[in-house]
C-alpha cells in the first residue's frame with residue numbers, strides 16, 4: 001500500500017485505489033491511498049507552515065535537493081520507465097525517455113536555483129538605488145494529468161522548489177504510481193518536512209480543496225479545457241495565481257515542396273506516438289494539393305507497419321489507450337468523422353491482443369473539411385485527419401481557424417514560407433520540419449488562444465509564474 005506524504009509523514013487515506021495496467025487489465029500495478037478533503041487541507045497547512053523557512057533556506061540547499069532528485073531519476077530511468085509504461089501504457093522506450101526527461105528537468109532547475117537573477121537600476125531621484133528581486137509566491141498547488149505522469153509533475157515541481165515555494169502535488173487519479181515513486185525520491189532529498197506534499201485522490205475532492213484554499217497562493221494545472229476553466233473561475237475569486245495548460249488541435253502543414261519522407265515521419269511521430277495522447281499531438285494534416293495524394297498514400301503504408309500492443313513488448317510502437325473512457329472517446333470520434341463524411345482510409349477500430357487491454361488501430365481520415373468536429377475538437381487519441389489545401393495561404397488560414405493554439409508545424413523546403421509561418425501561425429510553439437510533439441526541456445512551453453492561460457512553463461521563463469517581483473528603494 002502506497003501512502004500519501006503529508007508534513008513529512010507517510011499517511012494512509014480513508015480509501016484506496018487499485019492501479020491497473022492498460023496493456024493487461026489482469027495486472028495490478030499497485031494499491032494507492034486516496035486522500036479526502038481533510039487530508040488535503042492538512043497537506044496545505046503543512047506546506048503553509050513550512051513556507052517561510054524554505055523561502056529563506058538558501059539557494060545552495062535548494063540546488064542540492066533538486067540535483068539529488070534529478071540524479072536518481074536518471075540513474076533509475078529503466079525501472080521507473082517500466083513502472084510508467086505499466087500504469088500509463090506508453091511504450092517502454094517512450095516511458096524511459098520520459099523519466100530521463102524528468103531527471104534532466106530537475107538537474108536544469110538545480111542550476112536555476114543558483115541563478116536567481118535581479119536588476120539594479122538608478123532611481124530618477126538623487127542618491128537612491130532601486131533593486132528588483134524575485135521572491136517565492138508561497139504554497140503552490142500542482143494538479144497534473146495522466147498522459148505524462150513523470151515529466152509534467154517534474155516541470156511544475158522542480159521550478160516551484162527551485163524558486164523557494166512549498167508544494168502540494170495532486171497527480172491524476174489514473175497514474176498514482178509514477179507520482180508516488182517521484183515523491184518517494186523527493187522525500188529523501190533533504191527537504192524540510194512540509195516543503196513537498198503528495199496528496200493522491202480525486203480531482204473533485206483533493207483538487208477542489210486546493211483550488212478553494214486561501215492558503216494556496218498559486219495553482220499550476222495541466223489537463224482538460226473544462227476542468228481548467230472551472231478551476232480558474234474558482235481560483236480567480238480569491239485572486240490566486242493560475243497557470244493552465246489545456247488542449248490542442250495542432251496543425252501540421254505539408255507544402256508541395258516538402259521532403260515527403262520528412263513530412264510522413266513528422267506526421268506519424270507527431271500524431272500517433274504516445275498513442276496520440278499528447279496535447280502537442282498533430283491531429284490535422286493540412287496538405288497542399290500537389291503532394292496530397294502521395295502524402296495520404298505514404299501515410300497509409302507507414303501506418304500499416306506500426307505495431308500496436310503491450311507497452312512492455314520490445315517491438316511495440318503504439319501502446320494501449322490509457323483507459324476505457326478515453327478509448328470510448330477515440331472510437332466515438334471515429335464514428336463522428338464517418339458520419340460527417342470524412343473518408344476513413346486507415347484503422348480506427350479496437351484491437352484484440354494476447355492480454356486484455358485498451359488497444360486501438362491508429363486512425364487516419366482523408367478529405368476532411370476544416371469545419372468538421374474531427375478537425376476542430378481535441379480527441380486525445382491516435383486519430384488524425386488530412387485536409388486538402390489549395391496553396392500555402394489557404395493552408396495557413398485553415399490552421400489558424402481553431403480555438404486552440406498550442407503547437408503548429410510546417411514541412412517545407414521554402415525559407416520564405418517557413419519564415420512567414422513562424423510569424424503568422426497562431427500558436428505558442430512553432431515547428432519547421434520537426435514533429436509538433438516532443439519538445440525540449442529547457443525552453444518555454446505553452447500556447448496561445450484557448451490552449452493556455454497565464455505565464456509560460458519550463459526553462460528560465462518558469463520564474464514568471466513561480467515568483468513575485470519586489471522593487472526596493474534604498475537611500476544610503
Ligand SMILES: NC(=O)C1=CN([C@@H]2O[C@H](COP(=O)(O)OP(=O)(O)OC[C@H]3O[C@@H](n4cnc5c(N)ncnc54)[C@H](OP(=O)(O)O)[C@@H]3O)[C@@H](O)[C@H]2O)C=CC1
Nearest residue numbers: 144145171172173202203204207208223224227246279380
Ligand atoms: N492538455 C493535456 O495535456 C491533457 C488534456 N486532457 C484532455 O482532457 C480529457 C479528459 O481527461 P481527464 O483526465 O479527465 O482530464 P481532467 O482535466 O479532468 O484531469 C486533469 C487533472 O485535473 C484533476 N481534476 C479533475 N477535476 C478537478 C476539479 N474539480 N478540481 C481540481 N482538479 C480536478 C484531475 O484529477 P482526477 O484524475 O482525480 O480526475 C487530474 O489530476 C482528455 O480526453 C483530453 O481531451 C487530458 C489530459 C492531459
Ligand SMILES: O=C(O)CCC(=O)C(=O)O
Nearest residue numbers: 277278279280437438439
Ligand atoms: O510533446 C511534448 O513533449 C509534451 C506534451 C505535453 O506536455 C502534453 O501532452 O501534455
